[in-house]
Amino acid sequence: MDLSYGQAAEAFRAEVRAFLASNWPRAADLRGADLKAFIRDFRAQATDAGYLYRAIPKIYGGSQQPVDVIKAQVIREEFARARAPAEIGGNGMNMTVPTLLEKGTDEQKELFIRKTVAGDYVWGQGYSEPGSGSDLASVRTKGELSADGSKWIINGQKIWTSQGMQSTHMFMLVRTEPDAPKHDGITYLLIDLEQPGITRRPIRQMTGEEGDHTFCEFFFDNAETPVGWQVGERGQGWYVSRTTLKHERASIGSADGLGRQFAKLVELAKDVGRIDEPVIRDKLAQIEGFVLSHRYTSFRLFSCAAAGEDPGPVALMMKLLLTEIGHEMALLSQELIGEHGFVEPSGAGGRGNRGPRGPEKWLDQIMGSLGNSIAGGASNIQRNIIGERGLGLPRDLALSGER
Amino acid sequence: MHFHLTQEQAAIQDAVRGTLADNWPLDRLHAFADGDQDFDRTSWNALMALGLGDILLPDSGMGLLDAALACEVAGEAAAPGPLIGQLLSVAAVAALGNSDFPLDALVSGEKVATLVHGGSAYVPCARAADYFLVVDRAAGVRLIPAGEGVTIEPLKSTDRSRPVSKVVIADGAGNAIFAASDAMTARLADAALVLVAADALGGAQKVTDMSVAYAKEREQFGQPIGRFQALKHQLAHMALDAEPARALVWYAAYAWDAALPDAPRAAAMAKAHLCDVFVRAARAAVAAHGGIGYTWEYGLNYWFRRAAFDRAWLGSPSEHRARAANLAGW
Numbered sequence: 214m215d216l217s218y219g220q221a222a223e224a225f226r227a228e229v230r231a232f233l234a235s236n237w238p239r240a241a242d243l244r245g246a247d248l249k250a251f252i253r254d255f256r257a258q259a260t261d262a263g264y265l266y267r268a269i270p271k272i273y274g275g276s277q278q279p280v281d282v283i284k285a286q287v288i289r290e291e292f293a294r295a296r297a298p299a300e301i302g303g304n305g306m307n308m309t310v311p312t313l314l315e316k317g318t319d320e321q322k323e324l325f326i327r328k329t330v331a332g333d334y335v336w337g338q339g340y341s342e343p344g345s346g347s348d349l350a351s352v353r354t355k356g357e358l359s360a361d362g363s364k365w366i367i368n369g370q371k372i373w374t375s376q377g378m379q380s381t382h383m384f385m386l387v388r389t390e391p392d393a394p395k396h397d398g399i400t401y402l403l404i405d406l407e408q409p410g411i412t413r414r415p416i417r418q419m420t421g422e423e424g425d426h427t428f429c430e431f432f433f434d435n436a437e438t439p440v441g442w443q444v445g446e447r448g449q450g451w452y453v454s455r456t457t458l459k460h461e462r463a464s465i466g467s468a469d470g471l472g473r474q475f476a477k478l479v480e481l482a483k484d485v486g487r488i489d490e491p492v493i494r495d496k497l498a499q500i501e502g503f504v505l506s507h508r509y510t511s512f513r514l515f516s517c518a519a520a521g522e523d524p525g526p527v528a529l530m531m532k533l534l535l536t537e538i539g540h541e542m543a544l545l546s547q548e549l550i551g552e553h554g555f556v557e558p559s560g561a562g563g564r565g566n567r568g569p570r571g572p573e574k575w576l577d578q579i580m581g582s583l584g585n586s587i588a589g590g591a592s593n594i595q596r597n598i599i600g601e602r603g604l605g606l607p608r609d610l611a612l613s614g615e616r
Numbered sequence: 617m618h619f620h621l622t623q624e625q626a627a628i629q630d631a632v633r634g635t636l637a638d639n640w641p642l643d644r645l646h647a648f649a650d651g652d653q654d655f656d657r658t659s660w661n662a663l664m665a666l667g668l669g670d671i672l673l674p675d676s677g678m679g680l681l682d683a684a685l686a687c688e689v690a691g692e693a694a695a696p697g698p699l700i701g702q703l704l705s706v707a708a709v710a711a712l713g714n715s716d717f718p719l720d721a722l723v724s725g726e727k728v729a730t731l732v733h734g735g736s737a738y739v740p741c742a743r744a745a746d747y748f749l750v751v752d753r754a755a756g757v758r759l760i761p762a763g764e765g766v767t768i769e770p771l772k773s774t775d776r777s778r779p780v781s782k783v784v785i786a787d788g789a790g791n792a793i794f795a796a797s798d799a800m801t802a803r804l805a806d807a808a809l810v811l812v813a814a815d816a817l818g819g820a821q822k823v824t825d826m827s828v829a830y831a832k833e834r835e836q837f838g839q840p841i842g843r844f845q846a847l848k849h850q851l852a853h854m855a856l857d858a859e860p861a862r863a864l865v866w867y868a869a870y871a872w873d874a875a876l877p878d879a880p881r882a883a884a885m886a887k888a889h890l891c892d893v894f895v896r897a898a899r900a901a902v903a904a905h906g907g908i909g910y911t912w913e914y915g916l917n918y919w920f921r922r923a924a925f926d927r928a929w930l931g932s933p934s935e936h937r938a939r940a941a942n943l944a945g946w
């Protein structure tokens with residue numbers, strides 16, 4: 214085993230650093246629109262240099278680089294170190310673009326990818342409905358062709374849409390073949406959210422957050438989208454969506470983020486004066502055993518990816534592992550914050566206006582860690598996946614019917 | 617960057633696995649468990665014939681990671697014999713350079729060496745041992761020939777695959793080979809932790825595999841019990857506990873081989889974490905099997921007992937977590 218990235222990668226690192234040294238340090242007085250413009254230019258230069266949007270063809274605004282997970286990692290590390298803006302995140306980059314690259318028409322790629330990369334298009338994920346969560350293939354939002362066959366007319370409701378208030382567009386699963394078996398009657402559609410047939414409403418979250426930063430629900434009342442915005446074949450939307458979910462899972466696990474959060478938990482124990490208690494030290498070390506397992510397993514997955522080898526079932530475990538560690542950290546931090554927990558942190562949930570925040574800020578993690586066990590596939594569904602796909606146990610009736 | 621097993625490493629594991637499958641099937645383990653020996657020469661010779669004794673020689677081109685991979689498979693097979701003590705004794709004697717200790721006979725396995733945790737009287741395979749490698753962080757390392765100054769009282773052991781004796785070593789018996797302050801003392805103590813963690817990993821994986829296989833085969837209510845979600849989720853949790861922890865063992869071994877500054881801490885974390893994982897896995901495995909798991913005959917209990925041994929040997933998980941906390945400067 215060898216955790217160094219090798220000479221070629223270190224030479225590449227030097228190159229990235231030099232690029233950042235001459236392109237990133239921004240004038241300290243840049244603000245508002247000027248800062249935005251600067252960041253936009255910087256991303257364009259970084260893309261020209263081949264550092265960002267590497268999987269995206271040049272004609273769609275990417276840098277079209279050969280797959281190289283080590284280079285990609287070096288870039289992530291160096292951009293993070295310099296605190297330079299990396300790729301735009303969110304559903305669009307994680308889900309819409311990979312799906313379009315794999316399953317979209319040239320026209321769709323042309324229409325959407327460049328604008329998504331530029332941050333002009335922000336995507337909501339329109340999967341869940343009030344009656345369809347884990348059993349996603351049961352979606353009921355209805356799509357019917359217009360009389361002239363040029364448009365899909367959509368009626369129904371989507372819910373729990375993250376970034377819904379900021380979204381300009383949505384990718385959604387819609388039932389178009391009501392008589393087909395449930396997995397075979399769904400079509401994957403893209404839709405412009407700015408139209409009269411669509412109403413959106415924020416849903417207040419358990420964190421107390423409301424308004425612009427919460428998830429929301431969408432009502433579709435004869436909303437329309439062109440037939441050309443349908444991705445993949447009619448009735449094949451379920452299988453198109455599997456591409457997206459795969460990408461989502463890959464983007465959830467982040468060993469560095471978890472490591473930083475654990476370091477903060479140790480800091481919390483120091484701040485509240487409890488780091489010398491044997492029970493606390495033991496509990497911290499116990500949690501760290503899992504944090505490090507997650508970290509080194511990320512190395513393992515990374516190493517397998519670089520070598521083009523299949524890591525096996527462990528790849529299916531990363532989301533649940535992260536979720537479970539998050540719960541353990543929540544429980545210990547709740548012990549540590551003690552009476553600070555009486556007071557809700559300012560800007561609860563982490564996105565609103567913030568005043569000064571003390572140990573009570575851990576309430577964000579204490580509540581937020583619960584989101585992980587629901588969003589992107591509830592933990593029981595993860596357990597099913599590990600048991601069935603990972604261990605080869607017989608399939609649950611709930612998942613039968615999928616081809 | 618390489619952080620998964622090479623083909624050669626996988627091949628070594630397969631060779632050890634195959635050798636133990638031939639030489640240490642369940643009926644042999646059963647016979648051994650009810651016998652009164654603490655060592656099995658046949659399986660030992662077969663293992664050592666693979667060249668495992670070479671692994672920790674300085675010029676072998678291998679290292680603690682490879683030793684850990686072998687110990688992992690020994691744990692999987694509930695192999696008898698003091699493999700960990702043997703491999704570490706080779707490393708210790710090789711590090712001494714010229715000495716009177718029979719390095720070749722230790723490498724070949726002809727002479728048997730067992731590990732004594734400094735301060736503890738419980739020693740596996742003591743009656744078979746030609747040498748006792750006493751590793752004590754506070755007092756240094758001694759390598760003591762069996763015989764004078766060493767008294768051995770056989771015990772009825774919890775772990776039937778690695779029976780322990782109560783061993784009393786007279787003060788001044790044998791040679792002090794490394795002082796407490798010698799870096800080699802801590803290196804050997806750390807390496808021992810990593811190898812026990814590897815044994816525990818192999819055991820945890822084994823009982824998980826046994827449980828999964830059984831769940832596919834056993835039927836109740838007209839279907840394989842593995843289709844019942846409650847059991848499926850229990851099994852998923854066993855896998856979730858063991859599989860990601862594999863990389864923790866790899867890292868600890870790698871860190872030791874590369875002499876990274878965090879190697880001592882990684883060893884402590886691996887020992888603490890994996891021994892807990894193994895105990896949890898062994899309990900979950902018995903529960904997952906139902907009545908058959910509670911029998912002697914089925915054999916799960918040998919791993920349950922090994923889990924008890926691994927957990928207690930060389931310091932408990934909480935002891936090593938306390939060390940890890942100190943080493944982190946918390």
Ligand SMILES: Cc1cc2nc3c(=O)[nH]c(=O)nc-3n(C[C@H](O)[C@H](O)[C@H](O)COP(=O)(O)OP(=O)(O)OC[C@H]3O[C@@H](n4cnc5c(N)ncnc54)[C@H](O)[C@@H]3O)c2cc1C
Nearest residue numbers: 338339340341346347373374375584587588589591593611
């Ligand atoms: C913070 C957050 C953000 C989200 N963002 C989005 C988004 O942007 N877009 C979007 O489409 N959705 C989003 N979701 C919705 C999310 O995908 C669903 O909540 C999730 O899939 C679970 O569905 P549900 O809420 O209907 O719960 P249900 O499916 O009703 O589950 C309820 C409980 O039943 C269990 N359960 C269900 N089925 C099974 C089974 N077969 N076996 C065992 N247990 C089962 C679940 O584990 C859970 O504990 C978000 C959710 C959250 C919390």
